[in-house]
Amino acid sequence: MTASVRLDSVNKIYAAKAKNPIYAVRDFTIHIEPGEIVALLGSSGCGKTSTLRMIAGFEEVSKGAISIGGREIHKLPPAKRGVAMAFEGYSLYPPLTLRQNIAFALKSEKLGSAETNRRVEEIAGLLELTRHLDRYPSTVSAGQQQRASLGRALVRKADIYLLDEPMGQLEPQLRAVLRGRLKRYLREHGLTAILVTHDQTEANALADRIAVMEGGVLQQFASPADLKEKPANLFVGTFIGEPPMNVYRVEPQIFNGRISLRARGEELFGYEPGTIDDAVVSLLERRNALVVGVRPADVAVSPLNGARGATAKVVSNQWIGDQTHLESAFGDGVIVATLDNRFAARAGEALAVDVPADKLHLFAEDGTALAHGRSLASGGAH
């Protein structure tokens, strides 16, 4: 029932014969395990829907191959692929009620009306749609239409489930509740699912692995934890995490074993001999310039008197209900720190900021990751 999915060097080129063809997806390769939940995450226009539609068979693959459960499917018609899809634009049948819309997806399974009804009611309950089942799409809200569309995909028995922004229209509370239910449902039935979203909280909460896309190109395919701790490049580093990673272009200087990461002659971060691992030190020795990334949660701030670290001047101090976001002028830019508690500091106040060596993310000037804390990234080995 549940199946693996492989995309091998898949490309989508729209208007291929026109003067300006559109490269929506380029050489996209991912291998998904049976029962795995994968999210395609990226900004608008990065190629998420195109990828999903190629898997479902609503767009031709321009180049490359797709298989499901070891069977090459990219030349088969959609109905022969064993795929259930919830569309970005819902595409419900207007003359049918929500109940009939969801039941319609069960037609090919030739169930009796009692069993069809049972399945429809089960999915409707899961999606908080029970009260609206006998209404027509044009008489319910966008969020209700979207849930009906998700229900129509989930109610079917398929080898894989493709869900394109299935909860984009819902308010945050309902979205969080349904996210939990959707995950439980997929897990209980051991289903393989590919979910498209541009909400990283949703991707983190639901997915075993996330494929981060930008400009039609896969940037990294990894678990939520690895994306956060070991971003493959500066794009992923700054895209994943809220508020985003602080980034500085620095020139490393090493003097008597002390390492100084400097921007325009000013030290941003300094490390005493022995605090940075040898492998990372030798990487710093080999580079005239690189980019250092620091997550806001890894920035330690303290009152200036006697504390170690460089000086920063508070620009804004915001308590957002469960965290403090502190933005300070630093070097010739800013540094953002997040703290779990309220922090007494007013705009204009000077603070010491310090980042432990094992929290530094180092990138080459072209954005390739070199090291994350103590571990070298593949780009850092040479």
Ligand SMILES: Nc1ncnc2c1ncn2[C@@H]1O[C@H](COP(=O)(O)OP(=O)(O)OP(=O)(O)O)[C@@H](O)[C@H]1O
């Ligand atoms: N039918 C089409 N003809 C021509 N270009 C298209 C077509 N569909 C999509 N594109 C282009 O392909 C690129 C990828 O579009 P796609 O819809 O896959 O992005 P997306 O990641 O799903 O974006 P969003 O988050 O806005 O839904 C975009 O540049 C888009 O304009």
Ligand SMILES: [Mg+2]
């Ligand atoms: Mg889309």
